[in-house]
Amino acid sequence: MSTPQPSTRSVSAASAAANLDNLTIATEGEPDTVDSVVAVGAEANGKPKLGPTGRPLRAIPEPPLLDKHGPATVLAMCNQKGGVGKTTSTINLGAALAEYGRRVLLVDFDPQGALSVGLGVQPHELDQTVYNAIMERSVTAQDILRHTSVEGMDLLPSNIDLSAAEVQLVAEVGREHTLLRVVQPLISEYDYVLVDCQPSLGLLTVNALTAADGVIIPLECEFFSLRGVALLIDTIEKVRERLNPKLDITGILATMFDPRTLHSREVMARVVEAFGDTVFDTVINRTVRFPETTVAGEPITRWAPKSAGAQAYRALAREVIAR
Numbered sequence: 053m054s055t056p057q058p059s060t061r062s063v064s065a066a067s068a069a070a071n072l073d074n075l076t077i078a079t080e081g082e083p084d085t086v087d088s089v090v091a092v093g094a095e096a097n098g099k100p101k102l103g104p105t106g107r108p109l110r111a112i113p114e115p116p117l118l119d120k121h122g123p124a125t126v127l128a129m130c131n132q133k134g135g136v137g138k139t140t141s142t143i144n145l146g147a148a149l150a151e152y153g154r155r156v157l158l159v160d161f162d163p164q165g166a167l168s169v170g171l172g173v174q175p176h177e178l179d180q181t182v183y184n185a186i187m188e189r190s191v192t193a194q195d196i197l198r199h200t201s202v203e204g205m206d207l208l209p210s211n212i213d214l215s216a217a218e219v220q221l222v223a224e225v226g227r228e229h230t231l232l233r234v235v236q237p238l239i240s241e242y243d244y245v246l247v248d249c250q251p252s253l254g255l256l257t258v259n260a261l262t263a264a265d266g267v268i269i270p271l272e273c274e275f276f277s278l279r280g281v282a283l284l285i286d287t288i289e290k291v292r293e294r295l296n297p298k299l300d301i302t303g304i305l306a307t308m309f310d311p312r313t314l315h316s317r318e319v320m321a322r323v324v325e326a327f328g329d330t331v332f333d334t335v336i337n338r339t340v341r342f343p344e345t346t347v348a349g350e351p352i353t354r355w356a357p358k359s360a361g362a363q364a365y366r367a368l369a370r371e372v373i374a375r
Contacts, residue, residue, distance in 0.1 A: 103333045103335070104306075104309060104320070104335040104337075105306070105320060105324050105331055106324060107324060107333070112370045112371055113370075113374060115152040115154075115370055115373045118154070118243065121154075121155045122239065122240040122241055122243065123239045124155075124238070124240075124241075124243055125266065126239070126244075126245040126247065126263055126264045126265050127244065127246050127265065127267070127372070128247045128249055128257075128260040128261055128263075128264040128266075129141055129246060129247065129248050129249060129268050129270060130249045130257060130260065130261065130268070130269060130284065130288075131249075131251065131269055131270055131271065131277075131280075131281075132251055132252055132253045132257070132280060132283070133251060133272070133276070133277050133280050135251075135272070136271060136272040136277055136307055136308070137270045137305075137307035137336060138248055139162070139166045139167050139170055140307075140342050140345075141268070141270050141305060141307065141336070141365075141368075142158060142167055142246050142247075142248040143158070143167065143170050143171060143345075144345075144352050144353060144362075145268075145365055145368055146158050146205050146244070146351070147205060147352075147353045147354065147365070148351075148353055148362075148365040148366045148368065149369045149372070149373070150202050150204040150205040151353060151366065151369070152369055152370070152373065153204070154204065154244055155204050155243050155244075156204060156206070156242060156245075157206050157207075157235070157238060157241075157242045157245045157246070158171075158200075158205065158207045158208070158245075158246050158248065159182065159208045159231075159235065159246065159247040159248065160182060160207065160208060160209050160210035161210060161214070161231065161247050161248055161249055161250065161256055161260055162210060162214070162248055162249065162250040162251075162256075163210065163211070163213070163214040163250060164212075165210045165211045167207070167209075167210070167248040168207065168210055168211070169349070170349065171201070171207055171349055171350075171351075172200075172349025173198065173207065173209050173349075175210065175211030175212070178209055178211055181208075181209050181210050181211050181213055181214065182208045182209065182234070183211070183213040183216070183217055184196065184213075185208070185234045186217060186231060186234055186259075187220060187221075192234075192237065193208060193237060194237075197238075201350060202354065206242075208234075208235075214256070217256065218254055218255045221255055221259075227255065228255070228258050228259055228262045228295050229259075229295075230259055231259040231260060231262070231263045232259075232262055235263060244372075247260045247263065247264065258287075258291060258295070261287070261288060261291040261295075261296065261299060262296045262299075263296075264296070264299060265298055265299070265300070265302075266299070266300050266301065266375075267288055267299065267300070267301050267302060268302050268303055268304075268372075269281065269301065269303075269304045269305065270307045271304050271305065271306055271323060273306055273307070273308055273309045273315075273323075275319060277319075278319055278322065285301070288301065301330055303330055303331065303371070303375065304323065304327050304330050304332065305332050305334070305336065305368065306320055306323060306331065306336065307336040308336065308337075308338050309336065309337050309338065310337065310338050311337070320335070332368060332371050333367075333371065334364055334365075334367045334368040335364070336361070336364050336365075337360065337361070339359070339361050341356050341359050342361060344356075351365075352365065353365060
């Protein structure tokens, strides 16, 4: 299902931290020029086309058709900073993967239940959620599984009850593997399992990392968001060493990018400088369409299928499949 990646995708916490410690961001008083960024599809003196990351666009093949489903690749959408687009990216990446014929399971592993709300589910009306599945042996993932409006995409919902699990799991044997136990029976039925993590590095997030094959880090193109990534990568490395040797960073997704501002472009340049090919070519721009989709309870690929946001998540899906 996956293809080998260049060694430049390998990221260590030490090297990332070193790069970020030397980071400088332009101040508001500096000239706001756009000469350093070439838009997608533009040609500059016969040179290769550059994407919004400032790098030549890599050739991404059209996803092949599947003759069978499974076993699933489990991807954790993780960043301890809130408001960076984790939930939005989980919903829309899942919907885009489903458009390419992949069976997708979304796991709402945040007590706020934003992923469930974003798919039109009212968390307070749920009798059983992922909390019951991880805390009660008699409840299985199949018992709480819900189909979404997107064909081929299902959901394990969550609500505020999950907040109690972090405290209750502390006394459990093998507490870091609880989520893995829940989703394991479903692995053979799906091609991708996307886990929407809470904005912290607590026990629930460690559970998601222990169950995952890879991590996608949504990173807002803003200075404070960038500074916290080294800590997240340090946590990922510890989980890899102690709990899950197969865990890898699938990619870093730049979100909330505004190409009109010097600050966003400077942060983008530093992200690419620090993490190299680990950064996806796809960049998610700021748009009013995403808040609209939350109200509608639909992914952007259905709510505004021809919008730039929908096209961006389809491009991201192609990159994820290729990796």
